[in-house]
Amino acid sequence: MSTKRFYIIGFGALMLFDTLTQVSFKLATTHAGEFTPTTTWLWEVFFNPWIYGAVIGYIGSFITWMTLLKHAPVGPAFAASHLEVVTVLAISVLYFGEHLSAMQVLGALLIVGGIICLSKSEAEHEPPPQETA
Amino acid sequence: MSSLAIFFWLLNITLDTAGHLAFKSAAIAEHETEWHRWKVMLSSLPLWIGIVCFCLEFVVWLALLSLVPLSLGMLVGSINVVVVMVAGKMLFGERLDKMRVAGMWLITIGVALAGGFAS
Numbered sequence: 270m271s272t273k274r275f276y277i278i279g280f281g282a283l284m285l286f287d288t289l290t291q292v293s294f295k296l297a298t299t300h301a302g303e304f305t306p307t308t309t310w311l312w313e314v315f316f317n318p319w320i321y322g323a324v325i326g327y328i329g330s331f332i333t334w335m336t337l338l339k340h341a342p343v344g345p346a347f348a349a350s351h352l353e354v355v356t357v358l359a360i361s362v363l364y365f366g367e368h369l370s371a372m373q374v375l376g377a378l379l380i381v382g383g384i385i386c387l388s389k390s391e392a393e394h395e396p397p398p399q400e401t402a
Numbered sequence: 403m404s405s406l407a408i409f410f411w412l413l414n415i416t417l418d419t420a421g422h423l424a425f426k427s428a429a430i431a432e433h434e435t436e437w438h439r440w441k442v443m444l445s446s447l448p449l450w451i452g453i454v455c456f457c458l459e460f461v462v463w464l465a466l467l468s469l470v471p472l473s474l475g476m477l478v479g480s481i482n483v484v485v486v487m488v489a490g491k492m493l494f495g496e497r498l499d500k501m502r503v504a505g506m507w508l509i510t511i512g513v514a515l516a517g518g519f520a521s
Binding site for chain 2: 349378
């Protein structure tokens with residue numbers, strides 16, 4: 270697999286798992302209602318099926334992340350993993366009907382811009398294709 | 403921010419950075435096959451140091467949020483991107499060219515704005 274393909278699939282999967290975790294947490298707690306420091310509330314959260322979505326998301330992220338780190342430098346990879354912020358903001362607007370401030374929209378655009386810069390750096394330094402003997 | 407909040411913030415940065423560096427060093431363990439790599443990794447000390455760091459970080463993050471609003475926490479927490487990038491260069495000799503530095507700052511500012519200015 271080429272490095273480019275490895276990164277696109279890897280970061281794509283990471284983004285999906287991270288987003289699944291956040292959305293599942295939101296759905297699990299929405300179902301439980303406003304937080305109260307009672308066992309009933311915790312019970313509602315832990316026995317809500319959505320909490321298992323969050324667990325699957327965490328396990329998936331861990332496996333994907335440890336696979337990515339085999340080749341990816343940790344600094345830029347950690348920075349790029351913040352693409353999750355953009356997808357979670359998008360879902361919060363489209364699905365949960367939340368409103369974003371202009372600053373949040375600008376922030377999301379800057380994150381996307383930053384990831385484009387990181388991928389340009391990778392493209393510039395990509396090793397030349399191996400000659401086959 | 404109170405000095406206690408600053409303490410939790412700095413502790414959060416330290417644990418986050420240590421966790422990521424530990425995971426990276428676990429991920430590059432010697433291996434013959436992917437299956438063997440996972441076996442070596444799951445029994446390696448760095449991986450478990452990383453897991454402990456992230457668990458502690460979770461508690462420290464909650465402690466910080468008990469003192470400051472989430473938006474301020476997100477705002478000051480965005481600096482982790484810069485610290486992990488610099489630590490990666492120092493410990494693993496990762497390249498830090500202009501494009502990576504530009505990307506790093508754009509993402510840091512982006513996370514600060516997206517998290518720090520919720521409507």
